[in-house]
Amino acid sequence: MSERALITGGAGFIGLHLAKELLRSGTEVVLIDDYSRGRPDDEFAAVRRDARVVRHDLRLPVPDDLLPPVDHVYHLAAKVGVGQSNRAPGDVLRTNVLATMNVLDWALRHKPAALFLSSTSEVGDGAVRSGLAELPAPETVPYVLPDPALPRAAYSLGKVVSEALLLHGGGEFRIRIGRYHNVYGPRMGYAHVIPQFIERLLDGENPFRIYGAHQTRSFCHVDDAVAATVAMTRLPADEPLVANIGNDTEEITALALATRLFAVAGTRPEVEIHQPPPGSPDRRLPDLRVLRAATGHTPRVDLDTGLRQTYEWYAAAHPERLKARS
Numbered sequence: 601m602s603e604r605a606l607i608t609g610g611a612g613f614i615g616l617h618l619a620k621e622l623l624r625s626g627t628e629v630v631l632i633d634d635y636s637r638g639r640p641d642d643e644f645a646a647v648r649r650d651a652r653v654v655r656h657d658l659r660l661p662v663p664d665d666l667l668p669p670v671d672h673v674y675h676l677a678a679k680v681g682v683g684q685s686n687r688a689p690g691d692v693l694r695t696n697v698l699a700t701m702n703v704l705d706w707a708l709r710h711k712p713a714a715l716f717l718s719s720t721s722e723v724g725d726g727a728v729r730s731g732l733a734e735l736p737a738p739e740t741v742p743y744v745l746p747d748p749a750l751p752r753a754a755y756s757l758g759k760v761v762s763e764a765l766l767l768h769g770g771g772e773f774r775i776r777i778g779r780y781h782n783v784y785g786p787r788m789g790y791a792h793v794i795p796q797f798i799e800r801l802l803d804g805e806n807p808f809r810i811y812g813a814h815q816t817r818s819f820c821h822v823d824d825a826v827a828a829t830v831a832m833t834r835l836p837a838d839e840p841l842v843a844n845i846g847n848d849t850e851e852i853t854a855l856a857l858a859t860r861l862f863a864v865a866g867t868r869p870e871v872e873i874h875q876p877p878p879g880s881p882d883r884r885l886p887d888l889r890v891l892r893a894a895t896g897h898t899p900r901v902d903l904d905t906g907l908r909q910t911y912e913w914y915a916a917a918h919p920e921r922l923k924a925r926s
Contacts, residue, residue, distance in 0.1 A: 604628040606670040606712070608658060608703060609677030610651070611644050612637055613788040614718065614780070617822045618674060618829060619647050625830075630667060632656050633677065643787060658699035662706040669710060672833050675703045676718045678759075681791030682752050682877060689754035696758035700765050707773060714774040716833045717766055721781040721846070722756035725881045736887035739779065739842045750879045767840055774840070776832045781846030781886040785822030785906060786913035793854065794819070794907070797861050798914045806869035808862075812876025813855040816883045820847040821901035831895035846886035847899040860904065864911045 605622050609615040610631025619629050629651040636657075654666060658677050677699050679685075679692045700717065707715050726744030727733040733741040743760045745753055766775045784794045800808065828845045835841065852860075855871070862868055876882075891897050 602626055602628055603672065604630065604668065604670045605672045605674060606630045606632065606667060607674045607676060608632050608699070609637075609675075610653070611635060611640060612676060613785075614783060614822060614825060614829075615674075615676045616644060616647060616787065617785065618676070618826050619651055621826050621830065623647070623650050628652075630654065630670060632658070632667070634658070637679070637789070658702050659695055661702050664706075664709065667706070667710075669712075671713045673703065673707055673712050673715045674718075674829065674833065675700065675716060677703075678718065680755065681789075682755075682880075683791050685752040685755045687751075689751040693754040693758045696755070697761050697765075700762035704765055704769060708769075708771045711771065712773050714776055714833050715766065715770065716776040716778060716829060717762055718829075719759045719763055719777050719779045719842075720756060721779055721844070721884055721886065723760050723763070723779055725756070725884065728883070729881055735883055735885045736848060737885075738887040739844060739890055747879060752877075752879045763842070767842075770840070774833075774835070774838060776835070777840070777842040778829055778832055778845040779843070779886075780820070780825060781844060781884060782817045782819045783822055783825045783846075784819050784910060786910055788822070788910075793817075793857070794861075794910060795914060797858055798865075798911050799918075801861060801865045801867060801869075801911075802915060802918055804867075807872040808858065808869040809872045809874055810854050810858055811874045812880055812882075813871075813873045814853050815876055815880060816851050816853050816885070817857075818847050818849070818851045818885050819857075819903060819906070820845065820899060821906040824897075824899040824901055827900075828891060828895065828897045831897055832891070835894060841890075841894060843891040843894060844886040844888055845891060846888065847903075848886050848888050849899060850903045851883075851885050852903065860907055861911065864908050
């Protein structure tokens with residue numbers, strides 16, 4: 601009998617890439633989504649031909665008869681992005697905590713072998729900003745909320761509460777928590793820096809605005825994030841595992857990132873430097889020793905390859921912008 605996996609947020613960015621990989625490996629896939637962020641587009645339609653799809657708002661309890669028994673649960677559903685946190689921080693916090701509570705309650709009743717939670721690098725950012733940890737920051741750094749009144753704080757707070765719910769309230773199944781660090785790739789929406797840069801390049805923006813030009817990030821291609829996620833979840837060890845998921849090989853400034861995308865797009869706009877958004881960390885670099893020790897995972901997609909692939913996806917999705925620019 602083949603393995604069966606449930607992916608919450610299955611119409612979203614990482615969720616759909618994960619579904620494709622699991623289907624390729626012969627896993628039966630069940631997707632649950634309310635389409636509040638994920639899109640039922642052509643790529644989703646191609647996946648749903650081979651997967652079971654359930655529409656449900658995870659702010660509500662999951663009925664027992666809604667889903668079949670599964671071996672693994674990948675809980676990726678969440679409200680994400682600085683824009684959403686700035687617009688409605690209370691909704692971000694409430695939604696993300698309620699969704700985790702309801703998925704956990706369902707899992708406690710139906711007892712999958714493992715439950716994976718997608719968490720965030722922002723859980724460790726506060727300790728670095730407060731001088732309590734240095735980069736690359738391990739998973740053991742304390743959770744620090746330097747400015748609870750800052751709207752973007754709602755996201756990290758919701759994720760750390762979700763982590764605690766699983767670590768302290770889990771049942772007879774394995775707990776896996778992956779803290780994603782700046783995952784990017786095709787079909788990731790428009791709420792993050794790489795697609796925002798690409799969209800503005802396709803629009804021909806000149807001068808090109810960069811906020812926090814000298815802040816650094818280390819970007820992880822979605823294929824590498826998915827590989828690490830699956831490897832963590834399939835580990836047979838019973839002990840809970842919390843691990844950073846990212847790429848620690850190519851730390852880059854926002855200015856250098858823009859310059860690389862200029863080369864991919866074949867354009868050289870003037871650059872206009874602005875202050876970074878409030879609460880944005882100056883550096884972010886994952887410590888991957890726990891992930892490597894547990895799974896042997898090594899990122900495979902280099903940044904130049906990933907940026908070109910991502911740019912080409914967005915350009916193909918909006919050919920009218922390329923035509924207007926030319």
